[in-house]
Amino acid sequence: MNMTVERGSGISLWRQIEETLAGEISRKLLRERLPNETDLAARFGVNRHTIRRAVQALEARGLVRIEQGRGTFVQEEFIDYKLGKRSRFSHSLEKQHLAGTSQVQRSREAVPRDEVCAMLQVAAGTPVLQVDALDVVDGRVIGVCTQYFPLPRFHGFDVIYKACGSVATALGQMDITEYSRKLSRISTRLPEAECAQQLGQPKSQPILYVESVYVDAGGVPIEYGITRFAGDAVQLLFEPEAI
Structure with a gap:
């Protein structure tokens, strides 16, 4: 599902994307592996750098883990x-x-x-x-x-x-x-x-x-x-x- 972010709202684009994805993770709408950067960029209508910053913020919150060479995964319970x-x-x-x-x-x-x-x-x-x-x-x-x-x-x-x-x-x-x-x-x-x-x-x-x-x-x-x-x-x- 394509989704555009609100430009000029005073909230950075990557932060809006971070909150959207965090909400989907908490509601179990996103499980296991996240879509790749290209697919997420197309979904939100932004560049890959913006997606990368949003995903890094999710990682810092402990919601996802980035595995080198494999992709980004929703963090399971310990x-x-x-x-x-x-x-x-x-x-x-x-x-x-x-x-x-x-x-x-x-x-x-x-x-x-x-x-x-x-x-x-x-x-x-x-x-x-x-x-x-x-x-x-x-x-x-x-x-x-x-x-x-x-x-x-x-x-x-x-x-x-x-x-x-x-x-x-x-x-x-x-x-x-x-x-x-x-x-x-x-x-x-x-x-x-x-x-x-x-x-x-x-x-x-x-x-x-x-x-x-x-x-x-x-x-x-x-x-x-x-x-x-x-x-x-x-x-x-x-x-x-x-x-």
Whole structure:
């Protein structure tokens, strides 16, 4: 539907367009992906620069997200990630009836930095299994993961993990059914270029940087993981009685 803006009203054209689109988003008339700049420019009878400024204002309000190379999308509700003692991200997705999977990108035996060894309670210089994966929810990458598992206990774990797409499921297949979160450390920071590209966001947009240590029933560390979550997609929930 073509729609003209009111010129000479004292309200800038881009602001009128911003408010029109914001209203359509709130009324659920606009869902998922916004029309491209050319189509919106034709609809409102303005140039693409005016449309771009209106869309940037919507992004600043948190109503849309701009994914490089893909387009502009209406911002969905945040995914709740409960940092409980026995919960993982996959458990939070299941409770919210969201389709999620972890896609292993690469894995290797590596000698990590001393901090990683300390988290896993192994001697500095000890080789571990490093797995790099992407957390994908409903087709969107929302997390970039680097996970470390002690060796030799986890030899072959990456093959199982890649096949099932879930650390929790892979642990179960290795007869590790009882485990808990020993540590969570959360910070915000700007992503590195590769991470920003994988998340489909600009490098200037902060991410949630979540570090976690899991231990087995005997208190022995089984995983130290770092997940870089898209800050516009995930919110963290703390429930003290469950931590």
